[in-house]
Amino acid sequence: MPCHTPIIVALDFADAADALALADQLNPSQCRVKVGKELFTSSGPAVVDALQAKGFEVFLDLKFHDIPNTTASAVRAAAELGVWMVNVHAGGGRRMMEACREVLDRRSGARPLLTAVTVLTSMEQEDLQEVGMDIEPMVQVQRLARLTQDCGLDGVVCSAREAKALRSALGDDFLLVTPGIRPAEASADDQKRIVTPRQGLDNGSSYLVIGRPITRAEQPAQALQAIIASLAE
Numbered sequence: 001m002p003c004h005t006p007i008i009v010a011l012d013f014a015d016a017a018d019a020l021a022l023a024d025q026l027n028p029s030q031c032r033v034k035v036g037k038e039l040f041t042s043s044g045p046a047v048v049d050a051l052q053a054k055g056f057e058v059f060l061d062l063k064f065h066d067i068p069n070t071t072a073s074a075v076r077a078a079a080e081l082g083v084w085m086v087n088v089h090a091g092g093g094r095r096m097m098e099a100c101r102e103v104l105d106r107r108s109g110a111r112p113l114l115t116a117v118t119v120l121t122s123m124e125q126e127d128l129q130e131v132g133m134d135i136e137p138m139v140q141v142q143r144l145a146r147l148t149q150d151c152g153l154d155g156v157v158c159s160a161r162e163a164k165a166l167r168s169a170l171g172d173d174f175l176l177v178t179p180g181i182r183p184a185e186a187s188a189d190d191q192k193r194i195v196t197p198r199q200g201l202d203n204g205s206s207y208l209v210i211g212r213p214i215t216r217a218e219q220p221a222q223a224l225q226a227i228i229a230s231l232a233e
């Protein structure tokens, strides 16, 4: 069932039962879903298969970051699961990202979209400074996004705060996948560089990754509907 919205719901749950129970309240024509480190570590490929069997396109968000051979092999394994998108950390560098793209280029069948995380949306300038990067997040995001595009990947994961500048610098075909999305009234949680869903789209985001504002809502389906409605306002 093709999905008609840019929303990717982050299924950050401890186990497959909880993730699938939430997915059952959602409609695959209205959102894609994301399987991240917690859920994949507890439940493995079976939960990806189960979500795909329900008709969802799956973003496998494991943010691979390792030497080129190891990372490319992991991306190949993700492609074999039939996922819609897989990601790596752009900080792994050119040779790592090129090895990942090449492994997908060699595939004969369908291949997932390959994106790279720039600077985590939970980080701000002070956090970068502490890890030795005396630089504004925007500057580092732009640098890594240019490198990612140069390596032939499909797009980056960044904050929608950076989306406007990246869209004009990198063109319309480059995917901008943006977590750190918060409706105006929602709690920021551990996110720092946040943007509302509507502003994210206006800034040029291709996909909005949204977790807790939907998954921890009393009525997740209604929370999703409200966000979809806000996109059209």
Ligand SMILES: O=C(O)c1cc(=O)[nH]c(=O)n1[C@@H]1O[C@H](COP(=O)(O)O)[C@@H](O)[C@H]1O
Residues within 6 Å of the ligand: 010, 012, 036, 061, 063, 087, 117, 119, 120, 121, 122, 157, 158, 179, 180, 181, 189, 191, 209, 210, 211, 212, 213
């Ligand atoms: O790669 C990601 O999806 C990601 C990158 C990033 O920079 N920030 C970020 O929050 N994410 C993921 O996006 C989701 C955001 O969830 P909420 O903060 O609950 O909306 C989580 O699953 C994160 O792992």
